[in-house]
Amino acid sequence: MVAGLNRLARNLWWTGDQEAQELFQELSPRAWQNLYHNAVAILHEVSESELRARLQNPDFAGHVRHVLDDFETYMAEKNTWGQKHAPELAKNPVAYFSAEFGFHETLPIAAGGLGILAGDHAKSASDLGLGFVGVSLFYRQGYFQQAFDVNNWQTEYYTLLDPKNLPLEPVLNPRGEPLVCAVDIGMNQVLFQAWRINVGRVPVYLLDTNRPENEQHFRDLTLRVYGGDSTTRIMQEVLLGIGGVRLLRALGVRPSVFHMNEGHAAFLTFELMREKMVGGKNFADALAATKAECIFTTHTPVEAGHDRFSRELMDYALHRFRTQAGVPFPELLALGRVKPADAHEPFCMTVLALKLSRAANGVSELHGRVSRHMWQSLYPDLPEDKVPIGHITNGVHMRSWMKGTMRRFWRRKLTENLDVGSPAVMAGDSTHFWKLKPEHDWASKINSPEFWNKMADSNFISDEELWALRYKLRRELIEFSRRRLLLQQHRVSQGDFIAFDHLLNPDALTIGFARRFATYKRAPLIFQQLENVVRLTRDAARPVQFVFAGKAHPRDDDGKRYIQHIIHLSKYSDLKGHLVFIENYDVHIARQMVSGCDVWLNNPRRPLEASGTSGMKAGPHGCLNLSILDGWWREGYDGTNGFAIGDDTHPASIDEQDRRDSANLYKALTEEVIPCFFNRDAQGIPREWLKKIRRAMVTLVPQFNTWRMVQEYAEKYYVVK
Numbered sequence: 001m002v003a004g005l006n007r008l009a010r011n012l013w014w015t016g017d018q019e020a021q022e023l024f025q026e027l028s029p030r031a032w033q034n035l036y037h038n039a040v041a042i043l044h045e046v047s048e049s050e051l052r053a054r055l056q057n058p059d060f061a062g063h064v065r066h067v068l069d070d071f072e073t074y075m076a077e078k079n080t081w082g083q084k085h086a087p088e089l090a091k092n093p094v095a096y097f098s099a100e101f102g103f104h105e106t107l108p109i110a111a112g113g114l115g116i117l118a119g120d121h122a123k124s125a126s127d128l129g130l131g132f133v134g135v136s137l138f139y140r141q142g143y144f145q146q147a148f149d150v151n152n153w154q155t156e157y158y159t160l161l162d163p164k165n166l167p168l169e170p171v172l173n174p175r176g177e178p179l180v181c182a183v184d185i186g187m188n189q190v191l192f193q194a195w196r197i198n199v200g201r202v203p204v205y206l207l208d209t210n211r212p213e214n215e216q217h218f219r220d221l222t223l224r225v226y227g228g229d230s231t232t233r234i235m236q237e238v239l240l241g242i243g244g245v246r247l248l249r250a251l252g253v254r255p256s257v258f259h260m261n262e263g264h265a266a267f268l269t270f271e272l273m274r275e276k277m278v279g280g281k282n283f284a285d286a287l288a289a290t291k292a293e294c295i296f297t298t299h300t301p302v303e304a305g306h307d308r309f310s311r312e313l314m315d316y317a318l319h320r321f322r323t324q325a326g327v328p329f330p331e332l333l334a335l336g337r338v339k340p341a342d343a344h345e346p347f348c349m350t351v352l353a354l355k356l357s358r359a360a361n362g363v364s365e366l367h368g369r370v371s372r373h374m375w376q377s378l379y380p381d382l383p384e385d386k387v388p389i390g391h392i393t394n395g396v397h398m399r400s401w402m403k404g405t406m407r408r409f410w411r412r413k414l415t416e417n418l419d420v421g422s423p424a425v426m427a428g429d430s431t432h433f434w435k436l437k438p439e440h441d442w443a444s445k446i447n448s449p450e451f452w453n454k455m456a457d458s459n460f461i462s463d464e465e466l467w468a469l470r471y472k473l474r475r476e477l478i479e480f481s482r483r484r485l486l487l488q489q490h491r492v493s494q495g496d497f498i499a500f501d502h503l504l505n506p507d508a509l510t511i512g513f514a515r516r517f518a519t520y521k522r523a524p525l526i527f528q529q530l531e532n533v534v535r536l537t538r539d540a541a542r543p544v545q546f547v548f549a550g551k552a553h554p555r556d557d558d559g560k561r562y563i564q565h566i567i568h569l570s571k572y573s574d575l576k577g578h579l580v581f582i583e584n585y586d587v588h589i590a591r592q593m594v595s596g597c598d599v600w601l602n603n604p605r606r607p608l609e610a611s612g613t614s615g616m617k618a619g620p621h622g623c624l625n626l627s628i629l630d631g632w633w634r635e636g637y638d639g640t641n642g643f644a645i646g647d648d649t650h651p652a653s654i655d656e657q658d659r660r661d662s663a664n665l666y667k668a669l670t671e672e673v674i675p676c677f678f679n680r681d682a683q684g685i686p687r688e689w690l691k692k693i694r695r696a697m698v699t700l701v702p703q704f705n706t707w708r709m710v711q712e713y714a715e716k717y718y719v720v721k
């Protein structure tokens, strides 16, 4: 069982399984807290003899055996969706390249939503039994940790990730030594090794240039997520694209399709073409053959989100690559330009990816349309609506986003309603299997409409129960916020002190906002009407409060000013006590917030939020969205399952848009959200509000999850018919 536990801790499957999480927590509650839910580190902390002693306890041993059984069953499952619908991928998998992957709070190698999406994609590929390998970089300092100076200005610091204390396995050669591959960057040959993350049944490989043979600046190439200037950036992308293909070759993986998650990975097409030309193909044939095996997902209409490199930088970064026999460099450079002959046009990774993929997509219906408009110049012969960019709307991996409180609640409900004596269950009818093992069933049922129809049915869960659950979740968020604020308090002077028992009110309508502080997301929009908002928070009968979190990119001073403004309001304005900013946003904070808030606020400058995913995590917790009709919400909102800010249009002028959206936000809040939340009956229950929660569970959860999303990728793009 000790070996089993070690195997379990090194497979991220456990992070999405409630009982497995409770197992590590039970093993050492103190280490669980102090080591921030790091199962591998907890097992290091608990000595072997202590562990053996614990396993003498029949209850604990029973729990361990039960979890390991579930884990082994999951790993060995043969009868999967992938086996049925995409069996060819078992031998020739999808190779999914992404500059970031967000899996869990212990592995902070994602900068934001793009990485979280990649992580959820991998988890669902595993659940569905799809042939899949992920490729990314091992950033040993990860993404930055957020701190603040005395002026509430964001500062960044970095901690070193220790692979030995993480669910990472070194990739070894047959002699048991690290497998080392090489890639040419600039004038140098740069060596790299790789780490394997087990995400359920699928591997994700992280490339790492921290090898003693490399010069220091190349050892540091994989230090940080999107670290440094555009020179570092292009070198990281050369490593990811070209190095990633070489690693897969060295491992003997033969992908049938290369999926570029954003343009960062698009240099992989150069390597695929080089291989084909070395094999004797001419340029045109190599291009056609490469295009036939690549697909591309674009994730943003924001200009800065598309990497562009100067001619000089391309010459420099690909210096050795381009001088290799047979590489037609001018032709390759032309592949990154809208106007191929214009030598002055910078090289754009998105353009390269679009030209070199057999299919491309945006991440919501509106974003697909916006992308077709954006890139129409690449297809001068086609009308805009025929530009070959489709869309697959994003999702989230429900099982790992659902908070423990929620899952325990459903588990108890399912067990209460368990009719073990029924003939079907007695006969072992497989359709009733879930009644016997409700927790195990999460994996297969949690994304289905039938399941949520049942869960949200008032015959199954009464208004009283649902409202009590909402109270409990809100209360937990408030306690979490107070603990975090107390820790944050260490660094501020006496005068700023906030009394914690006055901080946030468990009966107030709690509005959450957390995401990257990119300026187009307009975090402080609601505070444009400061006096009005103060009045809302002071209304003793119908109080409102706000919880904010998020990181600004280290070089984004405007984003940092937004954060500074919000922290100032939380400390020095009349909002003090009714507005908190939780520092160092990550996956764990996200889970606390999307479950504990009543309303999830999203007010991007339309149409710049290509999809957005944090609002999708709210649905299964009974938190309602209040959002601009941009990205996924434009598809999700049906008038009964949450709230819309404005309508399905946006003015051309940014100033006009900001003015209008700010007014509409306030209007929706005061005319719809607040009245609905505080409209209580004689029992003190907001019946209409709960109806919306039920509608959100039924209409949103089965649709905006990564099972549906990955199935769509498989059916539309991965499998060639």
Ligand SMILES: *Cc1c(COP(=O)(O)O)cnc(C)c1O
Pocket: 111, 112, 113, 114, 116, 514, 515, 516, 585, 586, 587, 590, 611, 612, 613, 614, 615, 617
């Ligand atoms: C879900 C999530 C995001 C994405 O949020 P958006 O609203 O789509 O921007 C970013 N960061 C973390 C930590 C998340 O969990």
